[in-house]
Amino acid sequence: MSQTKSIRVQRYLPEQEPEPFWQNYEVPFDESTSILDALNYIKDELDNTLSYRWSCRMAICGSCGVMVNGIPKLGCKTFLREYGTRVDISALAHFPVERDLVVDMDIFMEHLEAVKPYIIDKSKGRPTGESDTYRQTPAQMARYHQFSNCINCGLCYAACPQFGLNNQFLGPAAITLAQRYNLDNRDKGKRERMAALSEHDGVWSCTFVGFCSTVCPKHVDPAAAVNQGKIEAAKYTLINLLNG
């Protein structure tokens, strides 16, 4: 690792400075150095006051989301070799920043909770006991499988200008998970989700900018899910109108 790269990290230390500021670090790197490796190097070797989240290092836990040159990225899945001389790392956009690269994701958790992202089945036919299980064919699973790959990393929220302007918008990942369960043949809870989805801050706040799908590290395509949700919300609203 003879080469080094200059990295700018946006720091926010509320007990020292009321506003965030940029700090430069010189980090050695090679072909395999990820943004997360660089942050770990800074923390271990240069400046132990730096705060950031991470866990798995393999794009599964969804903890290490940061903005790299203004684009939401998973630190573990983004490599220094991809960048030229400018590497600016800051906290995920559109979330309140608590410290350095650590954001407060409570609003996302609230939106996630609102869409009940779990199988709801109160029918008599639901599996009971250990030997009784749901049956699902590969074709039935294929309907929602892509949407179930979401790791709740929040990159899509940092990419969404509508969420940036109005954080009451349920947002890409929450709506995607609602659609994921609505499409699951084991689930009977669609009606319970549609009220939240059909509101103005539900699917209708999306204007199909589509950047959420571009930045999604798991290729979930939340923009597709949200816009599929618009068709469902329109049907739900119309049926409710006709039923009085």
Next chain:
Amino acid sequence: MQKPASYRPSMSRRWWLQHQHFVLYMLREATVVPLVFFAGCMIAGLWALNSGAEAWVSWQAFMANPLVILINLLTLAASLFHAATFFPLMPRVMPIRIGAKTLPVNAIVGGMWAVVAIIAIALVAYFIWRA
């Protein structure tokens, strides 16, 4: 538990200039502006048709104005651009499943362009035949 102090960065008015993706999105949304002009022209045409020969002739003269032709050519370009950005989104929003298989994206996008081509050719052929 009390939350620690935090700051929330505000979005700049120029957020859409910060990435090519957002610029293209704004351009797609802006295609509605020339389309509104074209729709206005069509409504005025209908009104002129109903109002008698004099109004109809002056509407035709207005439509033949080089500036109006230029704006309407821009409208055509804007509509084609909108279609080019929108068609690839369709198979994602309305995936078509036949049995267990999903129809390939290229087949749906290609199909929509084929419909555009067929309508355009039919219209041009009709006007040539009329002339």
